[in-house]
Amino acid sequence: MQESNMAGWQRKQTSVEKGIVIPDEWPGYPLELFSLPEHYSEDLDCVYIPHGVIMDRIERIARNILEDLGDHDIVVLCVLKAGYQFCADLVDSIKVLCRSSSKTLPMRVDFIRLKSYLNDQSTEVLHIEGAENLSVLSGKNVLIVEAIVDTGKTMKTLLNHVEAFKPKMIKVAGLLVKRVPSGTGYLPDYVGFDISNRFVVGYALDYNEYFRDLNHICVISDRGKLKYKI
Incomplete structure (x- = not known):
């Protein structure tokens, strides 16, 4: 096992890639250090993961994907809405890497929309829009791109579909990937960050459709939850 520390974060390389593990006690960065x-x-507690760190980690994931799947055609299935920014930046990173690599990875991008949250709570009801168009995936190599996995139940339902x-x-x-008590233990093949059970917004992650316009991933404050509650 190889371990490295940066600002209190730990990246564990084992037989299963867990990404950068952010410990429960990580306080985040003060808001005044960033342009927001x-x-x-007054709606945020802290900057949890700065935009530059997100982008650097995505480049590493892109490298891993190219190493594993290079020279195969793939269909990238972007899970909307929260996944659109991650998907766009991941696809761009793969394209850049292909220009300087002996491997190539032809990609087509398709979209599906999932909705299972009300305010800050995951519900038992999962709405899937676009599922009727998934026949294009038959016989294809598929890369599902999702912004956040918490309990894992939503992802398992999508995988069954x-x-x-x-x-x-x-x-x-x-x-x-969020560490939650009710989690199923599901872990994606490629993980950016393993985080504590805090409600995060920004980088296209929302709270009732707000905060998607933040570049950084931040922790929403109690005031923010109350202000935008429906």
């Missing part, structure tokens, strides 16, 4: 939209000035269309292979890239 003024309209969210995708598997019904008989793709050749399925891999999952998750930017964030």
Whole structure:
């Protein structure tokens, strides 16, 4: 096992890649150190993962994907809405790497939308939009790109839907995996960050459709939850 520390974060390389593990006691960075939209000035507790760190980690994930799947055609299935920024930056990183690599990775991108949250709580009801178009995945190598995996139940439900269309292979890239007591233990094939059970927003992650316009991943404050509650 190889371990390295940076600002209290630990990246563990084992037989299963868990990404950068952010410990429960990680306080995040003070808001005043970053440029943030003024309209969210009192709605956030801290900057949890800065945008530059996110981008660097995505480049590493892109390298891993190219090493594993290079020279195969793949269908990238982006899980909306939260996954759109991660998917766009991941696809861009793979394209850049292909230009300087002996491997190539032809990609087509498709989209599916999932909704299972009300305010800051995951519900038992999962709405899937676009599932009727998944016949294009039949016989294909599929890379599902999801912004966040918490309990793992939503992802397992989606995988069952995708598997019904008989793709050749399925891999999952998750930017964030949240450690929650009710988790199923599901771990994506490619993980950006393993995080504590805090409600994070930004980088297209939302709270009732707000905060998608943040570049950084931040922890929402109690005031923010109350302000945008429905």
